[in-house]
Every structure is written in C-alpha cells, then in structure tokens.
Amino acid sequence: MDCKKIAQELYDLAATPNDPLAPPVKEALDVIEECIGTHGPEHISISFNGGKDCTVLLHLYAGAIARRLSSSEAMKPIPAIYIPVPSPFPTLEDFIDEASHLYNLDLYSCKPSAPQVESVVTPATTSSGVMSVNGDGVDYLNRPRAVGKSKGGQGMLEALETYKERFPQITAILIGTRRTDPHGAKLSYRNMTDPGWPRYERVNPIINWSYQEVWAFLRRLNVPYCSLYDQGYTSLGSTYNTFPNPALLISESESTSEQSPEFISQPSSPASIVSPTTALSHVMSDTHSTPQPDLVSPSTALSSFMSSTHSLPGGIVPRSFVGVEVSGNGSSDSSSASSTPRYRPAYELVDGNLERCGRGPNPATRTSVC
Numbered sequence: 001m002d003c004k005k006i007a008q009e010l011y012d013l014a015a016t017p018n019d020p021l022a023p024p025v026k027e028a029l030d031v032i033e034e035c036i037g038t039h040g041p042e043h044i045s046i047s048f049n050g051g052k053d054c055t056v057l058l059h060l061y062a063g064a065i066a067r068r069l070s071s072s073e074a075m076k077p078i079p080a081i082y083i084p085v086p087s088p089f090p091t092l093e094d095f096i097d098e099a100s101h102l103y104n105l106d107l108y109s110c111k112p113s114a115p116q117v118e119s120v121v122t123p124a125t126t127s128s129g130v131m132s133v134n135g136d137g138v139d140y141l142n143r144p145r146a147v148g149k150s151k152g153g154q155g156m157l158e159a160l161e162t163y164k165e166r167f168p169q170i171t172a173i174l175i176g177t178r179r180t181d182p183h184g185a186k187l188s189y190r191n192m193t194d195p196g197w198p199r200y201e202r203v204n205p206i207i208n209w210s211y212q213e214v215w216a217f218l219r220r221l222n223v224p225y226c227s228l229y230d231q232g233y234t235s236l237g238s239t240y241n242t243f244p245n246p247a248l249l250i251s252e253s254e255s256t257s258e259q260s261p262e263f264i265s266q267p268s269s270p271a272s273i274v275s276p277t278t279a280l281s282h283v284m285s286d287t288h289s290t291p292q293p294d295l296v297s298p299s300t301a302l303s304s305f306m307s308s309t310h311s312l313p314g315g316i317v318p319r320s321f322v323g324v325e326v327s328g329n330g331s332s333d334s335s336s337a338s339s340t341p342r343y344r345p346a347y348e349l350v351d352g353n354l355e356r357c358g359r360g361p362n363p364a365t366r367t368s369v370c
Contacts, residue, residue, distance in 0.1 A: 001102040003066035003075050009221060010063040021220065024213050025060070028205040031189045032064040032174070035203045039172045041065055044203075045079040045163075046174040048107065050096040050226050051236050052346070053176035056214055057206055059223045061174055062103050077106035079170060083159045084111050085238040092236060095226040102224065108166065110159040157197055164198035172201040178209050180352070211352030219347060232343020235356045245358035247351070248344040 013019065014026035035044060046061055048054050058080075066075060082096060100107045163170070177184045184207065191202045206214075218225050228236060232244030349355065 001062070001104070003062045003103070004069065006059060006221075007063040007067040010060065011067060013221075021213065021216055024206070024209050025217070027208065028057075028060050029064055031203065031205040032061055035172055035174070035190070035201075035205075036064065036068070039201070041068075041076075042079075043169055043171045044174060045081050045167070045170045045172070046105075047176070048080045048082055048096065048099070048105065049084075049236075050082075050092045050099065051176065052214055052218065052225055052229060053178055053181075053206060053209075055099065055176075055223060055225050056209070056217050057174055057176040058099065058103055058105075059217075059221065060205060075104055077104050079167070080105040080107040081159075081163050081173065082107055082109045083156060084109065087239045089228060089236065089239055089242070091228055092226050095224075099224065108163065110163050160193075160198045160200070164200075170200070172203055174203050174205065176206060177204045178211075178214075179207055180211070180355070211349070211355050215347035229346040232346070233358060234346040234349055234354075235359050237359060241360055243358045243360065244341075244343040245346070245349065245354065247354045247357055248346070248349060250342045250344060 010025060010029065014022055014029055016022045046054070046058060048058055058078075062075075062078065065078065069075065080100070084093075096107070099105070177187060179185060179187075184204075187202075187204055187207055189204055189207060191204070193200050193202060209217075217223070226236065232248045233242065234245040234248070236242055
C-alpha cells in the first residue's frame with residue numbers, strides 16, 4: 001500500500017470545493033493531526049477489528065502519518081490493537097490479516113481470558129425502522145440481549161489492561177465510533193477513559209460521519225473492505241448475533257428476473273420482513289442449547305426458513321448479485337441460487353437508521369418466539 005499516494009488523495013479530496021465528502025474528510029484529518037501533535041505517532045494506537053468504520057479510520061490515519069514523512073522516509077509499522085468478539089467470522093479475521101499486511105500494522109490481538117467483549121445490546125427499532133435506544137415503538141429485534149458473560153464492557157476493560165501492561169508507551173487510541181453507534185451519542189472527538197479504566201485518550205475522528213458517508217468514502221477511494229459487506233451484512237459482530245440485514249433481502253421473483261441489470265429496487269421496510277430473530281428462533285430452538293461452532297450456522301438456519309417467508313416490493317437487481325449463497329462463515333456459493341436468500345451489498349442500504357437490523361440475540365437465549 002502506497003501510503004504517500006493515499007495522503008495525496010485524501011488531502012486533495014479534503015480541499016475540493018463543493019464535494020460532499022470534503023467536509024467530513026477534512027474534519028477527520030484535522031482531529032487525527034491534532035492527536036498526532038499531542039501524542040506523537042509512536043504513542044498512538046488504532047483500534048482495528050476489520051469493520052467498515054475502523055477501515056475508513058485506518059485509511060485516514062495512514063494518510064495523515066504519510067503526509068508528515070520526507071520524500072526519502074519510509075512508513076514505520078502502525079501500532080494497532082484488535083479485541084476479538086466471541087466467535088468472530090473467519091472471513092472477517094482473514095480481512096484483518098490482509099489489512100494488517102497492506103497497511104503495515106503492528107497489530108496486537110488482545111483476547112480476554114473469557115468471551116466477554118461483545119456486551120453491547122443492539123437498539124430496538126420503531127415501526128418506521130428508526131432505531132430506538134430506549135425501547136420505544138415496535139420491538140423489531142425483540143429486545144436483543146448482550147453476547148458474552150459481562151455487562152458494562154468488563155471484557156473490554158480486561159483487554160485494555162493487558163494492552164497497557166504490554167505497551168505502556170501508548171497514550172491514545174484512535175477509534176472508529178460514530179454518533180449512531182451504541183454509546184456514541186454523547187462522545188466528542190477526544191475523551192479520556194473513565195475512572196477505573198487504563199488511562200488512554202480515546203480519539204473519535206469520524207464520530208460525525210453518516211452511514212452513507214462511510215460507504216461513499218470506501219467506494220470513492222477504492223479502499224479494501226471485508227467481503228461480508230457485499231453479502232448483505234451491514235454491522236459486524238459475533239457469529240452468534242450477526243446476520244445479513246433483512247432490509248437488503250432480494251426476493252425470489254427479483255433474483256430470477258430477466259430485466260435489465262441497471263435497475264435496483266429499494267429495500268423493503270422492516271414491517272414487511274420476518275425478522276432474523278423470529279426465523280432463527282423457529283428453526284433453531286430445538287437444536288441449539290448453547291452456541292457451538294460445529295453446529296448449524298445461524299446463516300444456514302436463517303436461509304432454510306426465510307427463503308419462503310420473505311417478500312419484497314417489485315424491482316430489479318443487477319445480475320451480478322444473483323446466485324450468491326451466503327453461508328454462515330461469510331463464504332459464497334453460486335450453486336444454489338434458487339434455494340437460499342440473497343442480499344444486496346451493504347452500500348445499497350438507503351436508510352442508515354437500519355444499519356443494525358441484522359444484529360440480534362443468540363437464539364439459544366430466547367425465551368419466546370416473537
């Protein structure tokens with residue numbers, strides 16, 4: 001990866017008049033540069049878990065560092081921390097390895113001793129599909145529960161304590177949190193960790209970015225991203241609670257259409273969709289008592305039930321999206337086009353408020369079918 005070329009592209013974009021991406025890019029670069037000025041690059045780490053937001057942040061940070069180098073100076077390895085969720089997607093971890101190589105990351109995988117990190121609960125949605133953090137409106141995801149044993153981020157605390165002991169020189173961590181993320185609403189660009197936590201400055205350069213701006217950036221600059229996003233996933237977490245977003249489902253009638261590939265239908269509303277939670281509870285309640293990696297994957301179970309229950313208003317999709325089977329580990333197979341649901345890529349989600357509609361509870365913890 002030519003980080004000096006990345007720097008040129010980024011700063012040219014930030015200075016482009018009347019470009020809708022210029023303001024958010026400039027804002028993020030300014031925050032990063034202030035952080036570098038305060039701490040120095042040798043004291044800054046980036047939190048990287050392979051998701052779309054931290055991928056945007058990594059590209060921005062690499063460019064900001066490269067801009068400070070002389071013509072003869074080479075990029076040094078970028079300190080980075082990866083805190084895995086319980087049961088991460090293999091495809092996601094493959095991408096993390098790839099990105100680590102491309103951007104020359106000095107990546108430390110900081111796995112807690114117990115699977116406790118994925119403890120943030122997905123917000124419910126209203127009947128219009130708008131996220132409701134206080135549970136108002138229709139409980140589209142049936143009040144998803146935390147994954148892991150901790151509450152309040154105990155696993156995250158343990159991971160950061162380990163990282164601080166191992167790398168005491170790190171004083172700031174760049175994080176790809178956005179305003180619409182859980183716990184992101186009240187954050188500013190720069191926040192110190194809470195009392196009782198390892199002392200870091202948490203820096204959030206893309207805190208004000210929208211879902212659409214994230215995807216416009218990734219696609220405009222041809223930034224490599226995890227392939228799960230091309231299979232209908234819009235928010236990635238554990239395999240226990242992450243599914244393709246039902247708002248991106250392609251109906252059987254659409255997938256077999258012979259119309260022109262240039263036309264793309266709009267995603268359906270949540271009210272017209274059988275939720276992943278309902279489907280998984282119906283199929284897996286008798287087979288999954290606790291999550292096990294060698295059992296039927298959530299995506300496979302979801303496919304078997306949802307193929308006959310989901311419909312979408314009329315419309316056409318590109319033929320390139322037809323015939324891709326989404327499996328539990330994020331791999332694709334074109335051999336079963338008519339028997340498994342297919343999804344549009346994440347960047348086609350029109351309403352960013354539906355970003356986390358593919359996140360739900362572990363079916364084994366459900367007490368009833370919604």
